[in-house]
Amino acid sequence: MVLTKSTMLSLGTKAPEFSLKDVVTGKDVSNQTFADKKLLLVIFMCKHCPYVVHIENGLAKLGTDYAGKDIAIVGISSNDPDNYPEDSPVKLKEYAERMKYAFPLLFDETQDVAKRYTAACTPDFFLFDKERKLIYRGQFDNSRKSNTEPVNGQDLRDAIDAALADKPVTEDQKPSTGCNIKWKPGNEPTYFGS
Numbered sequence: 001m002v003l004t005k006s007t008m009l010s011l012g013t014k015a016p017e018f019s020l021k022d023v024v025t026g027k028d029v030s031n032q033t034f035a036d037k038k039l040l041l042v043i044f045m046c047k048h049c050p051y052v053v054h055i056e057n058g059l060a061k062l063g064t065d066y067a068g069k070d071i072a073i074v075g076i077s078s079n080d081p082d083n084y085p086e087d088s089p090v091k092l093k094e095y096a097e098r099m100k101y102a103f104p105l106l107f108d109e110t111q112d113v114a115k116r117y118t119a120a121c122t123p124d125f126f127l128f129d130k131e132r133k134l135i136y137r138g139q140f141d142n143s144r145k146s147n148t149e150p151v152n153g154q155d156l157r158d159a160i161d162a163a164l165a166d167k168p169v170t171e172d173q174k175p176s177t178g179c180n181i182k183w184k185p186g187n188e189p190t191y192f193g194s
Contacts, residue, residue: 002179002180003177003178003179003180004120004121004177004178004179004180004181005120005121005175005176005177006119006120006121006124006125006137006138006139006175006176006177007118007119007120007191008137008138008173008175009117009118009126009134009137010134011133011134011135011137011171012133012134013133013134014132014133014134015031015040015042015126015128015132015133015134016113016116016117017030017031017116018030018031018042018076018106018108018113018116019031020076020106020107020108020113021089021106021107022104022105022106023077023089023092023093023096023105023106023107024093024096024097024104024105025104029074029104029106031132033072034072034074037070037071037072038070038071038129038130038163038164039070039071039072039127039128039129039130039160039163039164040071040072040074040127040128040132041071041072041073041074041125041126041127041128041156041160042074042076042117042125042126042127042128043059043073043074043075043076043123043124043125043126044075044076044077044078044114044117044119044121044122044123044124044125044126044181045059045075045076045077045105045122045123046077046078046079046084046086046087046092046122046179046182047077047086047087047091047092047095048079048084048086048087049122049123049178049179050145050179051121051122051123051145051177051178051179052122052123052178052179054143054144054145054151055123055140055141055143055151055153056099057099057151058140058141058143058151058152058153059075059099059101059123059140059153060099060100060101060102061153062153062156062157063101063102063103064100064102066160067102069164070164071160071164072103073102073103074103074104074105074106075096075101075103075104075105075106076105076106076107076108076113076114076119077092077105077106077107077108077122078108078111078113078114078119078181079122079181079182080111080182080183080184080185080187082184083182083184083185084182087182089107092105092107093105111181111183111184111187114181114189115189115191118189118191119181120180120181120191121176121177121178121179121180121181122178122179122181123140123176123178124137124176124178125137125138125139125140125156125176127156127159127160127163127169129163135159135163135169136156136159136160136163136169136173137173137175137176138155138156138159138173138174138175138176139155139156139173139174139175139176139177140153140155140156140176141153141154141155141156142154142155144177155173155174158170159173
């Protein structure tokens with residue numbers, strides 16, 4: 001495990017395209033699946049990372065709280081399942097069903113989608129507006145395993161709520177931190193010094 005920070009992709013960046021399988025339904029899910037939604041939240045996550053485990057109930061609550069609102073949420077796991085079998089599609093399906101996530105969890109087998117987003121860690125959050133321009137990338141909240149701050153998703157929720165209300169999202173954004181994405185041997189990107 002290597003503690004890694006989000007690359008903090010430039011605000012205003014257009015949402016990279018993706019088309020991946022939902023580990024629960026087996027259906028293809030893409031950016032176009034959510035074309036009617038005002039906001040798109042893309043979360044790079046996995047099953048085994050202790051930083052994701054720390055906030056998993058908060059992620060489930062976020063999905064439930066915003067279900068039916070004008071936002072689409074999608075989780076993507078890009079970890080190498082050969083070396084990290086807990087992040088295989090079968091295990092991810094079990095995990096998504098156990099957590100009752102109200103959003104699809106997709107598997108990025110080639111890891112190309114993670115690279116397009118410059119995703120570096122789990123969890124890593126990317127919030128896009130109606131034009132699919134990046135308006136938030138950063139931490140879920142101030143909670144860490146090493147402190148007593150509540151897991152409430154406050155930073156991300158503030159960004160979502162502002163955007164839903166057509167208010168500006170603060171540009172004072174703190175990077176997300178977590179485990180590095182588990183790249184397949186020889187597939188490591190260069191954008192964060194790996």
